[in-house]
Amino acid sequence: MRFLKILSLLLILFSLSCNNAATNPGESSGGGGGGSGGYPPPSIKFPDGASVEEKAKLAATLAPSEKQLNWQKMELTAFIHYGMNTFTDRGWGTGTETPSQFTPTKVDVNQWVSTLKEAGFKIIILTVKHHDGFCLWHTETTKHSVQYSPYQKDIAKEFADACRAQGMKVGFYLSPWDMNAESYGKGQAYNDFFCQQLTELLTKYGPVDEMWFDGAKDEKYGKVQEYDFTRWMDLINELQPNCITANLGLDARWAGNEGGYARDSEWSPVGFKPDAYGDKGYNEKYGLTAEDADLGSRDVLRKVPEVFWFPAEVDVSIRTPTAPASDSIYDQWFFHEGKQSVKTMQEIMNIYYKSVGRNANLLLNFPVNKEGVIPTEDAARIKEFKQYLDNNLTTGFLKDQDTSWIGADNGQSKEYALTSSKQINVLIIQEDISKGQRVEKFSIEYNNNGNWQAVTLSDISKATGTIGYKRIIKFSNITTDKIRITINQTRLPANISSVNVYYSPTY
Structure with missing residues (x-):
């Protein structure tokens, strides 16, 4: 049985790479970015008996259609x-x-x-x-x-x-x-x-x-x-x-x-099914509403049979x-x-x-x-x-660098050096969502006289959890010549497309 489940997972992953588009909103489609037509948007059905870890990895392969991107x-x-x-x-x-x-x-x-x-x-x-x-x-x-x-x-x-x-x-x-x-x-x-x-x-x-x-x-x-x-x-x-x-x-x-x-x-990638599918009772069955505080974490993946790029x-x-x-x-x-x-x-x-x-x-x-x-x-x-x-918040102090980071895995860190010591209080980080949304938690540190120290997040940012297409983090003013990003938890090796830091003097 375990072999069959692994085989099923492999077949799903293979099908995702083939961009097989569904023909009506009632069917599911595998999601690579730029799939044919983009209708309906990409989704993935989990194999029966999949663990939450296996579901998380499959959800990490889901990506938007070209028009969604x-x-x-x-x-x-x-x-x-x-x-x-x-x-x-x-x-x-x-x-x-x-x-x-x-x-x-x-x-x-x-x-x-x-x-x-x-x-x-x-x-x-x-x-x-x-x-x-x-x-x-x-x-x-x-x-x-x-x-x-x-x-x-x-x-x-x-x-x-x-x-x-x-x-x-x-x-x-x-x-x-x-x-x-x-x-x-x-x-x-x-x-x-x-x-x-x-x-x-x-x-x-x-x-x-x-x-x-x-x-x-x-x-x-x-x-x-x-x-x-x-x-x-x-x-x-x-x-x-x-x-x-x-x-x-x-x-x-x-x-x-x-x-x-x-x-x-x-x-x-969320467990909440678009109402436009006309699948009455689906979201109610899994205890999901559009207003819920959580629509895509592992707690949600644990109970749903499918995820949708929504x-x-x-x-x-x-x-x-x-x-x-x-x-x-x-x-x-x-x-x-x-x-x-x-x-x-x-x-x-x-x-x-x-x-x-x-x-x-x-x-x-x-x-x-x-x-x-x-x-x-x-x-x-x-x-x-x-x-x-x-x-x-447009140019940034890392503007002349290639700040992409492909294959960022659990526990890995990457340092980014500024050209000189600068006062900063904003970080903007982006994933390449054409390959999926994967990061569940990350952290930010800065060089403080040779020691790495965590930034103090503002009330508006609260936590460094998911990233997705764009995450803007506000933190207390610091002066530094180097920052470090650590991927604390990711569903699959992540594709960070850009990192930059700024100073916002007023807001």
Whole structure:
């Protein structure tokens, strides 16, 4: 029996090297980076009876699809919330609004795009339909759209054209919940309606790089609707195979909160199965939810039969609600005059450290105001953020060195020498995730007058656990000419792609 189990493990490892892509979301696929199509994303099923150590080694061979890898490299995604709620001062609409209530005098999409491009974002996701069902594009599915408003113009088209003109990627948020649609709550009829809306968005506006879904619904309104996410994923793959499906999609998952932070140890190969597979009861069976503090450690591997490459995306707004909107919701997403404050630079930097700095992408929301622009103070804050990163966390003191470290195994250390003694308090370390995420724990030391001494971690970093695509560690100010990284625990020999150190004077 032991021989058969070892043979099974070897066959799985061999199959991973062959990049055999599955053909539908219900099948599993082995994961080398850059696999054909990337649909569904890579996953690995464990052989029966595999030990937790054997599972960990197999999970370490899992790697992202090419489009997942490219998505992770973008790091920063912008969200734009603009719609009926902007004009009704609500967090959630009711579906009873009329297009005549949507009354912008202008919509300056070029200002949105230029502001966010200059701030370092690579892609913008526009909320083209929120729960009220009002559509920001010219659709044949309903008259509850911008086409029948005083503004009339197709905002989705204006937005997509502006993005492409400035070299930005395009994303759409389409709420599955539609309180205006007559077919909502009628099962397949609504899913047909939703697929027609999806088809319009995916065929009328050029390449769509990300589709973002949530599972919003509220049965207290008396309508029960099952969303056919599997069908939606198949349609997206058919029409836009390079499109990332996020949150309740297949390619990127919600980090579990809207507060702007990922887990202290954020795994991309996780036991949590994407809901878009339509495998009801799977996650409940293994005691997993999207909000759990742990989705990928050995404790999780011990109890699950499979892992999925499903990296985290952190969604939060640049604005903090200070008073409720007219429907009593403290809303951070849509613009509410006098009821929100723009986050401070310290708050934005904390979010950056806890999202991009913890192996997640940051999805930062910008509420557009009634004048159709990103407000001046929001634009100024994100410009300040970009300038701070450029000035302090871009070049680094190891910039002229090859800091890669291939085959970093348990207990091994590597020293990195600075050109001279420098004051530092930030370390950025990255794994080559095209070969998997492997490091479970590492440590940082510095040369202190000939003795190696551990750095003192800041509260925002807490621990040096996983690495993944990028890990940013903040620690107390030190002055040194040399640092040492030790791999304390790794699932397989790790592939460290880069190490660098910085001094952040303010944040």
